[in-house]
Amino acid sequence: MSDIKSLVLPLTEASVRTLRAGDLVTLNGDITITAGLPTHRRIVEYMEAGRPLPIDITEDTLFHLGSYSEETDGRFDVLYMNPTTSTRFNSLMPGLIRHYRLRMVGGKGGLDMASTAAMKEVGCVYLSFLGGGCALLSDAIVSVVAVAWDDLISHYRLVRLRVADLGPLVVGIDSHGNSIFEQCSRTAEERLPEIVKALDEGRARRTV
Amino acid sequence: MPVTYEQVKAVAAQLYGSALKKVPEDTKAALVSAHAAETSAVARSVLSMMIASARRAEEADRHLCSDAGIPTYFVKIGTAVTLQGNIRQAISDGFDHLVATVQPPILKHVTNPLTLERGHKGRSMPLVSFDLVDGADYLEITCSPKGLGAGRWAALEIFSFPTLDVIERYVMDCVLKAGSQHCPPVVIGVGIGGTFDYCAKLAKQASLRPFGQTNPEPILADMEARLLEAVNKTGFGPMGTGGDTTALAVHVDYAASHGFIPVAVCFNCWINRRAGARLYEDGRIETFE
Numbered sequence: 001m002s003d004i005k006s007l008v009l010p011l012t013e014a015s016v017r018t019l020r021a022g023d024l025v026t027l028n029g030d031i032t033i034t035a036g037l038p039t040h041r042r043i044v045e046y047m048e049a050g051r052p053l054p055i056d057i058t059e060d061t062l063f064h065l066g067s068y069s070e071e072t073d074g075r076f077d078v079l080y081m082n083p084t085t086s087t088r089f090n091s092l093m094p095g096l097i098r099h100y101r102l103r104m105v106g107g108k109g110g111l112d113m114a115s116t117a118a119m120k121e122v123g124c125v126y127l128s129f130l131g132g133g134c135a136l137l138s139d140a141i142v143s144v145v146a147v148a149w150d151d152l153i154s155h156y157r158l159v160r161l162r163v164a165d166l167g168p169l170v171v172g173i174d175s176h177g178n179s180i181f182e183q184c185s186r187t188a189e190e191r192l193p194e195i196v197k198a199l200d201e202g203r204a205r206r207t208v
Numbered sequence: 209m210p211v212t213y214e215q216v217k218a219v220a221a222q223l224y225g226s227a228l229k230k231v232p233e234d235t236k237a238a239l240v241s242a243h244a245a246e247t248s249a250v251a252r253s254v255l256s257m258m259i260a261s262a263r264r265a266e267e268a269d270r271h272l273c274s275d276a277g278i279p280t281y282f283v284k285i286g287t288a289v290t291l292q293g294n295i296r297q298a299i300s301d302g303f304d305h306l307v308a309t310v311q312p313p314i315l316k317h318v319t320n321p322l323t324l325e326r327g328h329k330g331r332s333m334p335l336v337s338f339d340l341v342d343g344a345d346y347l348e349i350t351c352s353p354k355g356l357g358a359g360r361w362a363a364l365e366i367f368s369f370p371t372l373d374v375i376e377r378y379v380m381d382c383v384l385k386a387g388s389q390h391c392p393p394v395v396i397g398v399g400i401g402g403t404f405d406y407c408a409k410l411a412k413q414a415s416l417r418p419f420g421q422t423n424p425e426p427i428l429a430d431m432e433a434r435l436l437e438a439v440n441k442t443g444f445g446p447m448g449t450g451g452d453t454t455a456l457a458v459h460v461d462y463a464a465s466h467g468f469i470p471v472a473v474c475f476n477c478w479i480n481r482r483a484g485a486r487l488y489e490d491g492r493i494e495t496f497e
Contacts, residue, residue, distance in 0.1 A: 085389060109357075131273065135261055135272065170253075
């Protein structure tokens with residue numbers, strides 16, 4: 001369980017399908033990131049219009065990571081990156097996962113079951129990044145491959161980065177329909193009656 | 209010598225910077241204890257990374273999170289301290305100074321709720337609230353920048369003559385609703401009573417309480433211990449990917465109320481941003497977490 005799989009990107013569908021919810025992985029290679037809802041909407045517009053994206057994400061990655069990028073002397077530098085809440089993009093992700101046949105998505109907090117279904121169809125996993133992991137995650141940035149849509153504020157831009165040993169990241173949702181997030185919610189719901197009973201019993205003991 | 213505009217401005221900037229880059233010592237210790245007690249291998253791995261991230265941010269003088277949050281300051285004014293200059297402005301200018309100078313720079317998270325445009329400034333920013341402390345010879349400032357990840361899940365409901373089981377059940381409902389989303393393990397602040405507005409502030413201030421203090425109200429001390437155990441039985445775990453550690457602490461405060469009794473619940477993510485300082489007239493500045 002605690003063995004960490006070192007993955008080299010891009011991944012084939014077959015290799016994505018070998019990953020299981022609960023696996024720990026590190027990433028090596030190029031990833032595409034953004035933390036913007038307007039960015040996701042723009043991707044959908046491009047998708048619907050059949051326009052190519054400035055950074056091609058077909059059979060590739062799209063992670064919900066915000067980054068600070070700044071331009072000096074005509075080239076972009078990325079000073080740091082960190083995950084944002086993926087569930088904010090729940091309504092848009094199934095369409096993007098299917099259309100671009102994304103192999104890896106991720107951020108923090110997971111995605112809903114509609115995305116999990118889309119991921120199962122195309123062969124895609126969700127990776128959970130450490131929120132508050134900015135210093136560590138940013139150490140994995142090797143170079144900036146591209147920064148697109150710089151008309152948007154920094155964390156909304158579409159950014160492609162070369163990374164080495166990014167992680168460890170937890171496979172939160174695999175390509176077989178298993179979601180740790182959904183499992184955790186279900187478990188908590190199931191345990192709630194017992195938990196509430198223990199709360200009540202504890203309170204009763206105190207007041208006796 | 210009074211506490212001056214310049215001092216307050218410098219402290220307001222410094223507190224924000226330190227809240228962005230340093231996890232409080234008690235919180236780091238709680239993460240280490242949680243790591244030792246965790247039964248889930250994935251959770252231990254996530255907790256290890258949290259501990260390493262806290263260390264790395266301090267060593268490298270970097271941000272813990274890319275979400276610098278919205279600037280929030282709580283000010284307590286001692287009635288025995290003399291102030292010179294515009295103190296609210298000093299806090300606002302201190303924040304502006306931080307934005308202009310902090311390295312690495314912070315992203316734009318202050319959002320106009322009417323247009324969703326984002327920047328570093330906005331109406332009523334920074335959010336500053338003031339209280340008086342009778343007889344105290346200092347000005348106390350606490351900075352707790354609030355990010356989206358945890359900020360989004362705070363909730364308040366108004367009950368009519370709720371019994372304790374109703375209140376505790378509501379806290380659990382909020383915990384289940386937040387689920388894996390708020391960068392657990394979290395600190396949970398609960399306010400009971402007062403009015404709508406007062407209750408929310410009680411909850412937030414309770415969340416800022418240092419770890420390890422026993423609640424002076426026995427009913428609440430008992431409630432805190434039971435709720436902490438209850439929350440950690442849910443199994444969401446660190447970053448919500450499963451485990452025994454969903455909360456590091458539950459802190460509850462209360463105020464007398466009417467028969468309509470608000471209950472407010474808020475969450476601080478694992479980096480538990482809080483940084484404070486007391487400024488005295490002799491120029492001393494004592495910082496605390």
